[in-house]
Amino acid sequence: MVNTSDELTKNSENTLKLFVVLTRALQSIEKQIVKDIKSHGLNLTEFSVLELLYHKGQQPIQRIGQKILLASSSITYVVDKLEKKDYLERKACPNDRRVTYAAISDNGSELMDEIFPKHVNAMNEILGGLDSDEKELMIDQLKKLGYHAQGL
Structure with a gap:
């Protein structure tokens, strides 16, 4: 029979090992993933913004950072870079002058039409x-772990 001290030690060791x-x-x-995205001439943040706009449509610039987990101070810089590359456009909100939307441009859509299927294939390989x-099980387990940590 294993005593409580041994169980606690093993649990602590497994906790540290799991984290590593x-x-x-x-x-x-x-x-x-970064290597794949760079092969298409983008960095991870640029790709994330384009992918969001490609799949979800235009978004208020202020909300993009929340959706792709990026500091709002960095979003303006990324949007500027993508606008210079002609992959997105800024659009004023007709109802609120304080809000500006980012929308994927035709060039941005063409780029994503070309590279997104390749990216999905790379993700499948990675x-x-x-x-x-096993992926479904891993998703469930990681969600459980994440929700627990979030609730602390």
């Missing part, structure tokens, strides 16, 4: 270490 494994896995995955059932 999660961190290293995320770093490895992110490195490969995350191909798990089959579909």
Whole structure:
């Protein structure tokens, strides 16, 4: 029979090991994703903004940062860069002069039409270490872990 002290020690060791494994896995995955995105002439933030606009339509610039987990101070810089590349356009809100929308341009849509399917294929390859059932299990487990941490 295992005593409580041994169980606590094992749990603490597994907690630390889980953190290291999660961190290293995320770093490895992110490195490969960034490499794929850079191969299309964009950085991760630019791609994230374009992907949001491509799939969700125009967005208030002030809200983009919340949706892609980026500081609002950085959004203006990224929007400026994408506008210079002619991948997005700024549009004034007709009802509120304080609000400006970012919308994907025709050039941005053409770019995403071309590269997004390639990106999905790269993601399938990068995350191909798990089959579909294992991915579902991992999603459920990581959500459980994230919700617990969020509730602390």
